[in-house]
Amino acid sequence: MYDTYKTSSNTQKKMFGYLRSFVETFYTEEPVQRAVNFFDKISNYDVIETVNECGEKRYIEIPKNLEVERRKNLELLLTKCRKLLSFVNGKRYDEDMCILIVRLCERVKNAVNASDDITYLFDEFRELESRIKKKSSRSFRNLSSLDIY
Numbered sequence: 001m002y003d004t005y006k007t008s009s010n011t012q013k014k015m016f017g018y019l020r021s022f023v024e025t026f027y028t029e030e031p032v033q034r035a036v037n038f039f040d041k042i043s044n045y046d047v048i049e050t051v052n053e054c055g056e057k058r059y060i061e062i063p064k065n066l067e068v069e070r071r072k073n074l075e076l077l078l079t080k081c082r083k084l085l086s087f088v089n090g091k092r093y094d095e096d097m098c099i100l101i102v103r104l105c106e107r108v109k110n111a112v113n114a115s116d117d118i119t120y121l122f123d124e125f126r127e128l129e130s131r132i133k134k135k136s137s138r139s140f141r142n143l144s145s146l147d148i149y
Contacts, residue, residue: 074112077121081105084129100128 041047045061052058085101104124111118 070118071112074108074118074121077118077125078105078108081108081125084125084132088132097128097132104128 041061044064044066046064048060048062050058050060081101081104085098085105088097088101104121108121111121
């Protein structure tokens with residue numbers, strides 16, 4: 001009445017293997033690792049390079065505390081502002097430049113307690129620094145063109 005169709009044991013094993021892999025794909029409890037791009041790794045992790053007992057290089061990723069990093073960056077910026085201010089005072093620049101640097105220092109101090117974006121402070125510092133470097137390089141160019149007897 002019904003034709004019986006026999007499959008070989010290899011075919012049955014392959015089919016069972018396919019079925020098992022299909023089921024394991026959807027019903028396993030393994031954690032899924034999300035892809036992380038390079039920028040995320042650099043901005044969110046400190047990477048330490050070490051050498052194990054076998055002489056192999058190993059890299060350890062330690063999550064950064066973003067608040068601590070932010071505070072360190074602001075302290076670094078404040079130090080740079082103070083150095084720039086002392087440079088400007090030593091070179092006898094106009095008072096307007098000193099006032100701009102002092103105001104930037106005040107904004108950096110106020111940003112320590114806030115939680116907003118601080119990139120504009122770094123941009124402003126770079127702009128002031130470049131303006132001061134341009135002024136000082138002009139004076140050096142003028143001095144180099146002088147004839148000394």
